[in-house]
Amino acid sequence: MKLPVGRLLYVIDVLIWMLAMLVAAVLRYEFDFNEISWNAYVGFVAGAAGLQLVFGLIFHLYRKGMRFRAGGFEDTLAVSLAAGVVGSILWIVSLVFGGAWEISRGVMLIATPGALILMLGVRFAARLIVRNSRKPGPGSSPALILGGGYVGTNLIRWMMSDPSSPFRPVGMIDDDPNLHKRRIHDVPVVGTFADIECAAERTGAEVLIVAISAADSVLLRRVQDVADRSGLSVKVMPPIGHVVANGVHVGDLRDLSIEDLLGRQPVETNVSEIAQYLTGKRVLVTGAGGSIGAQLCTEIAKYGPAELIMLDRDETGLQQALINVHGNGLLDTDAVVLADIREPENLKQIFLDRRPEVVFHAAALKHLPMLEQYPNEAWKTNVLGTLNVLKAAQAASVETFINISTDKAANPTSVLGHSKRVAEKLTGWFGKTTCKNYLSVRFGNVIGSRGSMLPTFIRLIEEDKPLTVTHPDATRYFMTIPEACQLVLQAGGIGRAGEVLILDMGEPVSILEVAQRMIAMSGKNIEVVFTGLREGEKLHEELVGVGEKEDRPFHPKISHAAANILAPENLDKEGFMSRLGKLEHAEKEAMR
The missing domain is CATH 3.40.50.720 (NAD(P)-binding Rossmann-like Domain)
Structure with missing residues (x-):
């Protein structure tokens, strides 16, 4: 029968108190086992077990259905508070009744920090084991993550904890010099935007994931250009508001679209x-x-x-x-x-x-x-x-x-x-x-309105027909x-x-450039045919x-x-x- 994680942790914490107080007593009495009061030791272990249960529940250390998570400051603080309170109470007991119970107050001063270090160590080791067991499998595609902010770090955390993730982060790209040579959730920062081509070759990445919430069309066009040169496919993440509200899910990642390359930042409306x-x-x-x-x-x-x-x-x-x-x-x-x-x-x-x-x-x-x-x-x-x-x-x-x-x-x-x-x-x-x-x-x-240029281009590409452009210099808003x-x-x-x-x-966009980008994104060899400006049509609007x-x-x-x-x-x-x-x-x- 499998023991729930909360109960298992409690049993481990009690065993840690037993070990910590035993080692503390041995050290306090300089390895003279005859000086140790074993009755007092058993009593203090029992007291530690009871107090650890009470304060462990108060600080939510053993709640039902819990998992080994990535952990953070809150978890460390909760474990430290519970162990500190239990150790302090037992130290006060040894201070007041130590003479009668034949136990030195120094024992708890040694045992408490030792128990805390062991508790935190056990949890950290367990999380490492769980995290390594949940890493994406060998069938996942190696990916570079562009952006080391909130969206990027959450994306990596999800990938590294979900064995079903279709992507495996092999490196992060960010222009922030403070992130240079650092590791984000065990994923190395492998360079800046200018290093993408080298990083792709060095890491064997197949995908470049844009995890920048403020990525505009100018940046995304640069991303597509460098991805084409590097042989990388491009995926984009949703805006930061979506990530904050809903977390990161596999369905959030989508292919880079021509709308991304033409569109701009979301409009701020009153x-x-x-x-x-x-x-x-x-x-x-x-x-x-x-x-x-x-x-x-x-x-x-x-x-x-x-x-x-x-x-x-x-x-x-x-x-x-x-x-x-x-x-x-x-x-x-x-x-x-x-x-x-x-x-x-x-x-x-x-x-x-x-x-x-x-x-x-x-x-x-x-x-x-x-x-x-x-x-x-x-x-x-x-x-x-x-x-x-x-x-x-x-x-x-x-x-x-x-x-x-x-x-x-x-x-x-x-x-x-x-x-x-x-x-x-x-x-x-x-x-x-x-x-x-x-x-x-x-x-x-x-973009995308009924009968407009983009749907027409998409249909022509799907049917392997040439894209018709009026003039090589024509631009549109x-x-x-x-x-x-x-x-x-x-x-x-x-x-x-x-x-x-x-x-x-914004800035007018070249129709020819749009056609060429759409052809490149399709992976097909499609011809562009120039038809000449139509009656009443301007070269530039x-x-x-x-x-x-x-x-x-x-x-x-x-x-x-x-x-x-x-x-x-x-x-x-x-x-x-x-x-x-x-x-x-x-x-x-x-x-x-």
Whole structure:
């Protein structure tokens, strides 16, 4: 029958007291066994056994179901306190009754530190045995850990104590000079970032695990480059908040993705500002079935709106948005509204019936080459559709209206950009007219949005087809869907009537570099084909238009610019189309 760890430790501690007091007595009486009072010795051993049990339970040394853990200051302190108290009590007893019991008070002064050293030694040895028995097996992949902070040390502790771990740490990489030549949980620090290639060759590592909570896209691109040169695969850890809350688990480690290489640090948003205009309010989202609209609904739901109304003409997209927010796709709820923003009367009636207080207008046609072929559709959806939503919002006395715009509206050269620019002007006019927070938010390409570049590249790579890139020098701004939505929500809390708020997109990214990195990560030999810039397409996108003055009075990643306004009665389809003709002519002249 296997003895539980707690009981086994207690038996060992009692045996240690027996041994410590015996050795102490022998030393005290200079190996003269006739001088030792064996009755007193047995009595003191019995006293030690009883006291050790009492104080061991008080200090949680023998609790049920305990394991030999890695140990630390708390464990050492608990053992020291228990042994110290037991030894002190027995020393006081020997001091008071030593003469009658024929035991010297010096015995306990010798026995107590000896017993403490043995108790700590036994526990330390047991933990070493257990830890060595739990090390990853020979089938695990040797790994270098990049980062010696909280995440990295916890990752190593988990690996070294889990025999099922698929990875075996063979070295740590960190630029901190204080960690040079140290060992972290018996794993050596083998160098700095510049030493990764040499360390990989020296240790035989096959994997490089990034355990830096603040790793941004710049660092991760450097990591991928050095990993490619070293023949290492790359894994990344979740943010430190996840590790602190949930610990480290095998499922936390994931492959480095192209989103990691393009994305940036998590956005810092002021929750109180967002909650102030969303919590307890009726919120409506147009285009709720799209990538941005669906994520907006998911984020808005976290702030406790009184009602969240998801509107779209795409029933499948609405079902997915409903699943994200409510966990089911039954579509038998008035939380979803099937409607088209091109139908003004129906839209106005919906707004009057549901009385939203906050509106996020994300419905739009967004594919640039498609709208170059069908500019009339851009007019009907992006221009007239936006006007319909604005009029319905005004009729329903909507307090806050956020129009989702695009960087292509800055100095527009395409049908898409010009249609969204007009939508910004209309929104600005309604903001100035109503004196309510009717504003636009402008940002660039969103990583992973439906029909965007990355999903297209992924599919082409999966099908072993060439990646099509318009121009070798083309660059674009990128941000993740959650980042874009968080900044849109923040903009709604700080924006003022008629403004255009411009999200900080960081540095523009080379499309060719993205394609080459995705091919490298796939391990395939895929060709890149240059197709040339399409009609209306820019080589480099802009976020701020000519004549727009921006400042950042409230948030470091959100710029405010005064919008040019356009009254609805001045809206002219012929003017819109003629403007497109002028843009096309200017573009052709520029290309000559």
